[in-house]
Amino acid sequence: MKAILKQLHIALLLAPFAAQAQMPNDAIYMGKNQLCVAGMYSHSSWNQYWENTLKRENFNIGTQTTQSAMIMPAFGISKRVNVIMSLPYVWTSTSAGNLMGQKGIQDVSAWLKVKALIVGGFSLHAIVGGSIPVGDYVPDFMPMSIGMQCRTATGRLMANYKHPKTGLYLTAYGSYGWRSNAKSDRDAYQADDRVYNTNQIRVPNTYDAAVRLGILRRGWQTEVWAERVACLNGDNIRRNDMPFLTNNMQATSVGWYGKFQPHTIGVNARVGYVVDGLNVGQSTSYTVGVLYQISFKK
């Protein structure tokens, strides 16, 4: 498989960022009329989180765990234009306390990835994506909710350099993410130090930036990465309160990614760890996937 969406669970706290779990963030493309279907399992957990800037534990949550199973087809329209989709089923639980776990189908995502420019080993890519909630899950029972129940649109610019002989590569990208308002079951809620008398919740927009360094060879790939995902604004978790959709969540993560796919069937794996954050859990996450590639003859 050539194209992979990794990165389930950026693993920010609180399930919501799991909504962005399926971002195409590599410079690898499927060939024309090639389809790759990935089945992925992801596990993310934290036992400490940043309540505003205060790093704390919570004995009434213990360890919060978010798991998901995701199907993710990627298709090559041409070798420079790929379409990628994903649909996860997500479930949450805690090791302590009495908050009821939530489960269900989350949001469907679609991405269009275009290799816009190639100069030697250097390439420039434009990626646009969007997601729409599919399941009717509750968005504001955080940290148990499985998603944020908002539509998203993301634009990403990615630059890549690959050394032709060794397969050594360096990728860097930055994105802007728009998120629609979400709707609560309640018709009043508190945010920004005031009460809003409406069921509409303004969910902050986001940006992200990442660098990845790795080696890509025929049949295998290994990579280390660092990434920052953050809201552009938002409020903070109040002292000893639960997180909320309006929070300014920020996280800096590091991790490793690897893939082994000698022929049509392959496997991949990813691990990530949040090293610093704001209004998010300090997650440790891993993803394992099975990849299956099909070629359609024209």
Next chain:
Amino acid sequence: MKKQSHFIAFCAIIIALSAGLNSCSKTIDEPQLSAYAPTSVDEKAGTWKTYVLTAPTDVTVAAPAAISSADYLAEVASLKQKAASLSSAQQDAVTYWGAGAVFRWNEIARELSARYNIPPASTPDGKYPVPDAANPLADPKFPFSNPPYTARALAYLSVAQYDALVSAWHYKYLYNRVAPGKTDATIKPLLPVSSLPSYPSEDAVVAAASAVILKAMFPGEVAYLDAKLAEHRDSRLWAGMNVESDLTAGVALGNAVAAKVMARAKVDGMSAANNQTVTAGMIQGAKERGLADVWVSQETPARPPMLPNYGAVQTWNFDKTTLIKLRPGPPPALNSPEFTTALDELKQINKSQTRDQARIANYWSDGAGSYTPPGHWHRTAANAAHDAQYSEVRMARTLALLGTAEMDAAIACWDAKYYYYYPRPQQFGVKTSVGLPNFPSYASGHSTFSGAAATVLSSIFPDKAKDFDDEANEASTSRIYGLIHYRFDSATGLVHGNNIGSYAVTRAKADGSGL
């Protein structure tokens, strides 16, 4: 060539994206409330029965200057000068406060209740520090504005507003000084003007009385409340609705009445409501009556129960003998078939809660960070009174009847909860989708608050009685769907609340309003 086409596609994506984002509005629509001239000015309200004042003349208001006096004419001239150069912020303030004085201060009180409704965090040594009124902005903030605290804050607010307005109405019709817009045709008031005499200003009365109560209830918000008070007062000048002496007299009256109301609050027993030493006797009593497992805090570390002695706080619409008489009968024994049936229902919901059950549980959750069920019902009442275009004094009467009933409900419910000390479903392995309150189960507080509120509001707004009853039933059932109450907790609480509310209704029928 190929390279070029990809570059064009790339540019197209960027352009499409930026265009798309610009058209995706993130505005939030909140209800906009407009000013109205009341359907009735309730000119006899100066004779209505007050709660704390013994007579509307307990506080004296001096006679105003005549509208022909030089002093008055100077005040009118000053109004015209202000109106000539209003900033947009001043116009916004006029619009905001124009929605109603009682209405806005009730809304402010709800907002403060929500902002202070967070249980203290535990310390590293496993203790829960008690909020300190002398140091309100330290961690934990004072107050922890939980449902009983909020019920009480809103009750005193509404009572102070009502008593002060009854007194104001007395003086308004005693002195009969007409509004400036009616003495000088060149004044163009920005809000609807009724036939109500303008001295003392009802807005200033409400603003001052409200600020006194709320500063006492939320001592960390003095600067915020002073700013609101000043803006409200000044907005009446900017709007051309009151002259300076209307406002000065109104503020003095509001302050004086609120001070009398606060004198009651200081000795109503709230200072002993969190007396944790009483719980040993309560637990012993419940066990002696045959309860096998008493309520135990489900938090880690175990949190002391919320306000165990709140049941001893002074009630409004009935006495302590009646409080005991109204107390619900005992809940089912833990080894009874009734209990098993109720617990099985919860286990079933725990396994397969429907989305609609979750929606109802969430809508009425009114938990931490919210203005609690009493705040929820105050909002319902304030909106209904606004829709009905009530005068300020009638709006205050409505909220005082509701507010005192809600505080009575809190007291009676807390009395029952700690008398029976009944365990929560979470002590039998049930989770929750709304968060678990830290006090005994029987009977349901939401149900008691909602039963009392629906009874009071149905009496005041008979056309909407069915809506209020439906809402109370749904609020009551929501606690079963949220998995924190047995069905008998909710059913009992609702009836208890109805009974409590009926005492406020009895008062309403006899308060001289004829309403």
